[in-house]
Amino acid sequence: MSVMKELVKGIWKENPVLVLMLGMCPTLAVSSSAKNALGMGIATTCVLAGSNLAISLVRKAIPSKVRIPCYIVIIAVFVTIVEMLMNAYAPAELNKTLGIYIPLIVVNCIVLGRAEAFASKNGAFSSLLDGIGMGLGFTLSLMALGGVREFLSGGTFFEYEVVPGWPSFLLFKFPAGAFIVLAVFLAINNHHKIRKAEREGTTYMPPELNCARCHICSDKDK
């Protein structure tokens, strides 16, 4: 696979939120505004790139039967180190804005998902690129969700008022609104894919049904 392909696939073709449906918990909780989405996205991208790199470096030393606990330990160590380093050396303003997202990464299954599905089978460099690409895809889809939700709930974008006098619509600020907006996004995405398949004269198969992208099942026999 070419370098660009590893990087770009996470942004659209295998977007973690809209296609792989990974990391739904932080997606629904933190996409209440574009600024929150950006902060969570940057923090996740850093951890994802680092943990992917670390795991692909040690992938041959870890027996496959205990790989999941090993990955969890590595990811937890990585998140804690990032948190301590940010507390110590990051400018106070940056630490204040980004610091609150770090504890949330622990519950982010994109990190473990990519470790299992990609980093444990590929070289260090492509794992790093995969991590960065997936992180960017996560950030972009989170920001799209956050932007729409923030605008609908208060008429603002990045905390700047866009439409003065927009009625406050609290539903979109809460997780219920996140489900609605996410569902609309997924519906648009699926509609687009079905139309594309129809134009090509084939039937659209959702990626989770043909198992082509996921390697978890094939590992059971090892």
Next chain:
Amino acid sequence: MKDILRLCVSLGLVCLVGAAALAYVDKVTTEPRAAAAKATLTDGLKLVLPPETAAIASNDAEDAAENEKVIVINDVKLYRAFDAAGKQIAVAAESEAKGFGGQVKTLTGIGADGRIINVIVSSHSETPGLGSQATDRKLKKSIWGGGKALAEGELPPNPYLDGKYRGKDAKPFSSVDGVSGATYSSTAVHNAVNKACRAYDKFKSQAN
């Protein structure tokens, strides 16, 4: 049997290396982290204490025992602020309570008249966008210009922190009117401020 041993050893090794890395980073960053926390505290004290405060009481905030300006009552740190003439004009109380994602730390500034000047949340791990509605202060901005800039020393607004506490008597608050969607976080702020008020009461009765 041999297999189990191998698995134990490799998982144990990963944990050991991880723990060693954590211990190392913890040791290296202890001092910078303490310095950063102290800087945050100094900034916070400037925000909740009146502007005429001559020397902020936090010069040696970390070492409470050595500094008569800092008093600890029931785990609440009270920072006393004096004006240029040496008269005590305000007290800032640092207290904490458990929120949804961890400890919520508040700084409560209490004036000489026993009224709360300002409440800020100095650190928390609440969910951004939900719990943080009860803790974070932010300025309303508009792309169409307008909106007023902050005056020197003025805090960005937070309807919950300002509406419930600013200008009120520093007595424990009974009602728990919180932010919808952020009940845990509002309760944490409520509990922390109440702790501060109780400590302030005790401090006053000791002083008299």
